[in-house]
Each structure stands twice: as C-alpha cells, then as structure tokens.
Amino acid sequence: MIAEAGHFALVLALFVGIVQSTVPMVGAHRDNTIWMAMAKPAAMSQFALIIFSFGALTYSHVVSDFSVVNVYQNSHSLKPMLYKVSGVWGNHEGSLLLWVLILTGFGSAVAMFGGNLPPSLKARVLGVQAMVSVGFYLFMLLTSNPFERMFPAALDGQDMNPLLQDPGLAFHPPFLYLGYVGFSMAFSFAIAALIEGRVDAAWARWVRPWTLAAWSFLTIGIALGSWWAYYELGWGGWWFWDPVENASFMPWLAGTALLHSAIVVEKRDTMKSWTIFLAILAFSMSLLGTFLVRSGVLTSVHAFATDPERGVFILLLLMIVIGGSLALFALRAPALKSTGMFKPISREGGLLLNNLVMSTGCAVVLLGTLYPLFLDAVGGGKVSIGPPFFNAVFIPLMLPMLFAMGYGPMLSWKRGDLAGASKRLIVAFIATGIAAAATVAIADGGPFFGIIGMAIAVWMGVSVLVEMAERIRLFKAPGKAFARLMHQPRATWGMTLAHLGMAMAIAGMAGAGGWKAESIQVMKPGETVTVSGYDFTFEGAKSGRGPNYTIIQGDFQVTRDGEPVAMLHAEKRNYPVRQMPTTEAAIHTLMTGDLYAVIGDSEGNEGGFVTRIYFNPLVVWMWIGSLFMVVGGTISVSDRRYRIGAPTARQSKSGKSAEAASA
C-alpha cells in the first residue's frame, strides 16, 4: 500500500508540475497576477508530494519490503540500517527520486522566500523549474519507476553493490545532487531573464547565492567521491578521470566560471550574455553528466546498470532542455545591453580570464570524456584515453590561470595597474622561488609538474595573504588592522578562504601526484618493507566477520628510524550475497603524507599475503583545502548584500530574502 501511495504522489506531482509550468508562464506574459500567483502553491505542493513519495520509498527500504523490485534488487535484510537508508538513492530509480526531491525543494524555497523578486520573474523562474521537473517525472514514470512491484515477493534481496556500502559514499550522491540541481536555479533564472529580456545587478544578486550554494555542495560531493575512491578502491589514487568523475567535474568548472562572472554582472553591469551562457552551461553539464552515467553511452568503473531505452529518453530530454535553452539564447541574448567598459588588465579582465580558462577546461574534459564515443560512432573502434590525455592537456591549461589568480584580486575594476600589483606581490614572488628551491632540495629533484605545482600553490597561498594584508593595511596602520579584518565583508572572507583552500588542494595534488611511492610484494609475517623512509612490518593476517561480510585483516607495524609511528589494519572484505570482495585500505594520515596499506590474496602456505604499500605525500591537504573552499563558499552565501537586496533593492523585505539567501 505504502509503495502505491508513493507512486500515486509521484503521478500527482507530475500533474501539478504541468500546471506550474504553463499557467504562471502565460500569466507572466499577459500580466495576469492571479495566474502568476499560482506558481507559489504549486511549487509548495510539488515539494510536499515528492517528500511523501520519497518517504514511501525510504519506508519500503527500511522495512525491507521485498515485493518492491527496487528494494529486492538493491537491499538485503542483513544490511546495516545506514545502508538501508542510503540504498534508497544508491540505485538508478531512487537516485532520480532524490534528484526531484532536491529540485522541488529548491523550487519551493524560491516560492517561499522569493518575496522580493519581481512577480513576473518569480513566476517565470518557477515555471522553468517546473518544466525541468516534469521532464524528470515523465522519465521516472515511463522508464524508471521505483515503486514497481513483483509477484511473488522475494524472500530476501540481492544486496547493494558492496563498494557502495560505505559511509563516504552514503552521503556522496545527496551532496552531488544538491550541487547539480542547485545549478537548475541559476538555469531557471537565466531562462527567465532571457524571456524577460533583462539582466541587471539585482538579477545577479539573486542568482549568485544559489550558484554559490550549488557550487559549495558540488565541491563537498566531489571531495567525498574522491575520498571514497582513495580509501575504498585501494589503488592509492584519488582521481581517475573516469567518465563518472568527469561528469561531476564539468559542472564544477562551469559553475566556478559562473560564480565569478556573476560578480562582474553585479558590480560592473557587463559580461551579461556570457553569464547567461555559463548558467545554461553549468546546468547542461549537470544533465549531460546524468545522461552519460545513466544511458550506457560510456562505460565506467562505477556506472549503475545501464539501459539504452532510458538513454533515448534522456537524450530527448537533453535535446529539449539544452537545445531549447541554447536556441532561446541565440535569439534573445544579442539584445542584452552592457554598459560597463574595461581594459584587459583589470579586475574584469582577470575574471574573464578565469572564465575562459574554466570553460576551456570544461571543454577539454568533455572532449576527453566523449572522444571514445566519437570514435566509436564513426567506426573507429573502442578506445579509452584515460589519465595521460587529461594530465597532459588539463594541467598545463590550468597553470597560467592559477598564476593569474594571485593578481586578479589585486587589480582594480575597469583599469588595473599591473606593475603596481607586481610590486605589492614581491613577497609572493620571493616565497614562490624559495618554495621551488626547497621542494627540489627536500625531494631531491622530482617531476617537473610536481615542482611547478608546489611553487604555484605557494604563490597562490602567499598572494592571497598579501591581498588580505593590503586590504586591512596590516603594515601601513597595524594598530587597527585587526578591527579592519573583523569588518571585512563576508564575501571577501569567502573569497580569501576559498582561494587559500584552492592553494592547499593544489599543494596536495602536486605532492601526491609527483612523489607517490608504492611497493607491491608478497609479505610473510615478520617481513619488513621500506617505503619513503617508513618501515612497514607485516604482523600477519587474521579472519573475522562483519554484519554482512567476512573479513581478512592484515596488520602492519610502521616505524621510522626505529620509532613507532602507527599500527595499520588493512581489511579485505567479502560480501557473500553478491560474491564480491572489497578492499578497505588502512590509512594513517600525517601532515606530510598518508601511510597507506592494502592487503590482497594469500600466497603460499606460510601465511604470506600480497600487500601493497604506498606513501602518498600531502594528500590530507586536498581534503583540508576542499573544506576551506566549502567554508569560503558558505560564508560568501551569507554575505549581507544577498540578505538585503542592497544597494538597489526593489522592495526591502529584508527579513524574507535573508532566509532565501541562506536556503
């Protein structure tokens, strides 16, 4: 009964969505206030219906109702409760339900807190949102119904893919989707603006908090996914340029560009059509990511079960959403007038460079991801290009931008002073030189990109600090510097933290990418292997049991120069229901790097095991850096000027919009 009720709620939501995507749009066109006002209750009831529907599916999973196909295929009565709940979205149908849950959640937030939006813009934004959700409802109801029953009911389920039974991955998809779907807000605002034919500073101020929130969520999602790959796949790596990873990275790149170009629209009233384009691009990339993962067009190590029929539907959806919005863009964007002029060397110029590099990077990742498909489509055979291509093209592309990141915030709007900025950045130049020399000295040489990466990370970090020091006049008037620091707008704090985070993350990537040390061998108990100066002694393996798996645990004693550093307990788990093994790498994190051990199959009769030992330098800085970026984004969302529509608010219902900004 519960499952049928959930199904019914989904069908009802479809009809509400159809109403919401038409009536308010027509109302906005004809200036009919009552028709426009329909958008609000419609958006709220859509959300309520989907909450109910999602609750119904969650209930079916929690009570292990194996007469529901979705539960049967993805759950098992012995599965721990956390994974029974995360199993709701750990599969194709359920993840779509999560997608629309978030989509309607964002929609109702606009409906509820968007009181200071002009009524026609609000009606159109909600109308566009509803169109997107109607597309997804149809997709679910026609091809991927999570509430399908089976008769007779199964005695027990087939269990979830053991690789997905992991706390890191339990929360990875919701954050990723909050990011993907968050860009739908920027998209809806962009389409509404194209229909209205007006983009101004106020518009940018409404769009930016949504973009920032989406970007922060996506950053968490990507970092969690990468962290999961790092410890669960047991390959010692953290990014594999896999199509599924790229699918989340492309919207991130486009979204990063968008949130920077929206600043220019807000402050300088220029780069409008470009910003609109980026808003469309960011959401298009989110949809494209979904298409690539779900349709079976590309294979991937962690794709869900794929189905060409679904692929056809998603392709149609893509054609309508992306094709339609780009056609609208081609028609209406040329009419958007900009007033602000700027020289190439200026804050605007710096932000434009950021935009160009980010979107080029996005195009490179797209090309690399789709290249196997292109080749296959023209009959060129199956290929996989993988990391060598991306590392060779993407990294050199990003370096100049990362360098320019030090300058950007130092330049003034309209016309910047490059020589002056260089003079003020002298400290950063010196620090960079020292860092490069120190890296070579400590690491005794090393790969070119590793050294460059460390140098650029220091450059970015120091230049961000220099910029903040200038802003608070730390050296000119140190007495009041602290007070000034406390009075900086939150957006400034956000930028400083996010840029610092980027610097830390780059240091982590350069360190782990450049100086990773690994050693693979068969070890018998008592044997020792030395990696990067750490002695790993294998103390043997023992077997045990988890709730729904068996364990072989290998213990390693790690010492350095005879001093004990850590005990590592690496696990290899076997999930009998799916007959699938997983590795749980043992990781001991130090500020200088991670000690990382994996245990493989047993070898020989004397208790020997295949073991893989890694030393991954500076990895922890990637996670710390990501955290800084997210905190920066979050602080920036809460900036005062998004809470009150200052300085050109139409109506100052400040209390209401405050919540909208932080929603």
Place this chain on the structure above:
Amino acid sequence: MKRLAYMVPLAVFLVLAGYFAVGLKLNPRDLPSVLIDQPVPAFDLKPIKGKARGFSSEDLKGHVTLVNVFGSWCVACVAEHPTLMEIAKLNLVPVFGIDWREKDPDAGPKWLARHGDPYTLVGDDPDSKAAIAFGVYGAPESFIVDRRGFIRYKHTGVIDADNWSATLWPLIQELRKQ
C-alpha cells in the same frame, strides 16, 4: 555577424546530440575481441572435481564448438543455463565449459549438479589462464570456434532463445558448411 556568434553554442550542441544518438545504438559492452579470426591460444585446463578429464585447446579442433565461460558465482549464468541445457539436449553443437575463477573447488561441481551439466568437457580455470587467453571480460561469455580451431565469434552476456536463433545458430550452420 554578432548574431552568428550566439548561434555557435546551439550548433555545437546539435553536433554533440547527433553523436549521442549514434552512440546510443552502439553497445559499449560489445567489445570486439582482438582474437576474432585468430587461432585459440594454447591452454590446458585441469578437470573440475569429480571429473576425469579437463580440456585443452587441442580438444576444440576438428569440429565447430561453442565455448562457454561460466562460474558458480555468476548470477547471469543461472539465467543462461536453461538455454545451454536445451542446446545440449537437442545435441545442436558440442558445448565446452570454462569454469572460471572458482575459489572453492567444490563450488563448480555442486553448481552443475544443481542446474544440470550441458558441457561435453569442463575445464577448471581458477587463475583465469584460459579466460585471459580468450580475452574474457566477464561471465557469461561465449565463443564460437571453427573446425581449424579459430575463434570466429564472441558473444558477451547471456545466450537466450532470441540471440541463439538470430545469430549464433545460423553462424554455426554456416561454419559447418565450410
């Protein structure tokens, strides 16, 4: 001129969409084996528990054969099994089995005892020796080998009545005529 520039994103997208449409028709799992029309690499598999004989590449010569890669751990193989049983019962073509990646030597024989044994000969392949020789990606996977011992066709996934009568059976009859 300026208007034209605004058309570019749409044009790029349409080209992409065209590729996607083509891509959907292609099956990414339809991996062509580099071994097609090549002789079966030499291998010699031990018997599974309870059988006297395993099988080697030499056993495939002299007649058209179907080589099927399975495992007791493979769920899809259970779905495929009735079709293989039917093929064996009607004596359409000799089916050779590669029992792939069994951790427990009893698992394969038990599985065959439960579901029936359609195989003329079965080889035990715990360390993927033959599987690597054939270029196997996953189970079930099947190969049609001609009289000379050349691999002529690779089928990825479950053999069912449809693909058997549409592709595999006509090819076997064709090869018998050669």
